[in-house]
Amino acid sequence: MNRYNLTSDQIPTAWFNALPALVEPLLPPLHPGTQEPVGPDDLSPLFPMGLIAQEMSPELWIDIPGEVLDILRLWRPTPLVRAERLERALGTPARIYYKDESVSPAGSHKTNTAVPQAFYNQAEGIKRIATETGAGQWGTALSFASRQFDLDCKVYMVRASYEQKPYRKILMETWGSEVVASPVDQPDHPGSLGLAISDAVRDAGGRDDTHYALGSVLNHVLLHQTVIGLEAKDQLALAGEARPDVVIGCCGGGSSLGGIALPFMADAAVRLVAVEPSSCPTLTEGTFEYDFGDTAGLTPLLAMYTLGHDFVPPSIHAGGLRYHGDSPIISNLVKSGRMEAIAYPQGKTFEAAVQFANTEGKLPAPETGHAIRAVIDEALAAKELGEERVILFNYSGHGFLDLSAYDDYLNGRLIDA
């Protein structure tokens, strides 16, 4: 056996909320004008109350609505796969497992939060959602989810990705969304997640029928992603593993990493590792302080690791990791020492991604390649030490819509290689 499947009625029925489980409580978000802690009313122009309540909930478990489960069941539970052929190629005694989130309709983990976000907005009478997207993973996921709940969706796509990756734009349009390049008012600017968030927040703030949706960073987003780690726990048990020794995920805003790692945070024997690009080294070289989530300073101030809200990272292919800040929950775990962080240049991550494609067959998204680089290095370290290390990682998305990036890698055209 190399794959461990759960049946569709074994899907988790509650999300795991990390907030009450943090050793050091989160610092509250501050209003961008008054710099006072924000309350639910401050957030209500942008988010439905269902999500605002989750953003601040003290409950350890939060039930997943049946309407959400009905859609998640289109692809969940996702497979847990043992990467035996990669292990063999590395000659490692480590056992490597990956949670395959690439099987979702949009091809990544982002659908796990897109569906409940669309659901709560529709339930509260919202007709239209505005959002940003980097490489397009989040935009495609929200487009799919919006279509399921008959919501209109407008996506502000970071211009560098909009131009490099036309296929993701077409996929969003196939699900009925409108897609424009961001920043909308600077047509020569390559864009960044921070700038695109500003565009989307401005759009949502200006219309009563419209809310904003964010694909990462916020507490409720990481909450929705915990289905990944919760399923993985059950599946590791099926594989006969008591626990992973280390859980690894790539980290931009932190949602795919949080999704797989948070359900393991209470077990001190499990190492948690964040992997980021060295060209956008938020956790490894940023400072922990209050900063805006967007470039224009429209969002609340969050206590997080940041490179500064006006930092514009180079146009690397892992567009989903080009973010100046980081999730407050992930930042909290790194600051307290519970989670490690590591950074790689993108050339090293593509090398790992191609090794994965050539052994396990699957072509990873460039973001996912960051996790795979760290997994391979962990497995080689285990080999050096002769250790039977159990490694779990989040295969957060496929790279079928990022093939131009592989073309650049194969032909020596990468920056930050």
Place this chain on the structure above:
Amino acid sequence: MNRYNLTSDQIPTAWFNALPALVEPLLPPLHPGTQEPVGPDDLSPLFPMGLIAQEMSPELWIDIPGEVLDILRLWRPTPLVRAERLERALGTPARIYYKDESVSPAGSHKTNTAVPQAFYNQAEGIKRIATETGAGQWGTALSFASRQFDLDCKVYMVRASYEQKPYRKILMETWGSEVVASPVDQPDHPGSLGLAISDAVRDAGGRDDTHYALGSVLNHVLLHQTVIGLEAKDQLALAGEARPDVVIGCCGGGSSLGGIALPFMADAAVRLVAVEPSSCPTLTEGTFEYDFGDTAGLTPLLAMYTLGHDFVPPSIHAGGLRYHGDSPIISNLVKSGRMEAIAYPQGKTFEAAVQFANTEGKLPAPETGHAIRAVIDEALAAKELGEERVILFNYSGHGFLDLSAYDDYLNGRLIDA
């Protein structure tokens, strides 16, 4: 429950061979020069003896080698999914199940035969394989499989697809293949499968270290694909279905259709349906006669439905269905009345594909869209009659690398719409 999974040790361990089960025996292939029936020696410059034996085998079951199973287990057994949201959108009493072959590394069913073909070639000392590809599904599958067995692979890609679908070319290159546009000697010609086969056969015929590999049509290819239908049988039983009332697949050369349909051929209560493009209507408007498999007349003559080996179909997006002939096994079943055939213009198939994407989430390959069109029409016919029809179809591949086709559809640029 809407998905029915088998565990990785429930993968079929033998292929089902349709040859001894056909009511009317197949007419033998004829040598292109002598017009006499070909024997194993005639085929040995192009194929390994392991595959030649399968091409002519009288055995009903043929064991799958362990080395092949080890690689198939990377993604097999594939899921059987009930398309409940599509059923609901159609308001049909029919129950629709699809076998999801899109989860393979290359994104389609083609890997099922690419792996054993690479295995038998490597086992007999071959170092290099030449092949053709239409939309790129077969070329990517053989590139993946060749890499697993350390074979060099050269792919002659139909020029229309080479130019419309650069991403598939990059995917083949990522797995180490060399890809060129075909026909190689006519740079302004859009190409066809028949012409690309000629290019690849010429290449393989000219080098001792090189064999040729074909992704469809031949008996051994359909044999390898029967894992699809064999798994589906077990999974339908898990779903509590005694049998499907109808099994549907798109049909170009016939391998995805054969793969899902042949294991059901002995049960006369199960209707079998081939779906082809009306712009390349081999089964519905072609004639049954001996014809060459390629345009230049280098291959043996096969008894099949054909539009003539010099027929060049229009450049529709379902490149995998642009073939002048058809599998002798499929042709035999259609001629004897055991299998039905139906043709659709591509606009109707994209309409169905988008309806599937909007309900079930998954974006189908244009080829797969043909099957979905027929499935929807079957489900609507069942609604009209108030019948609980059980429909099984082959979701042969995803459309992530065909998004330019969706762009054309969404913007009214399709021919044969």
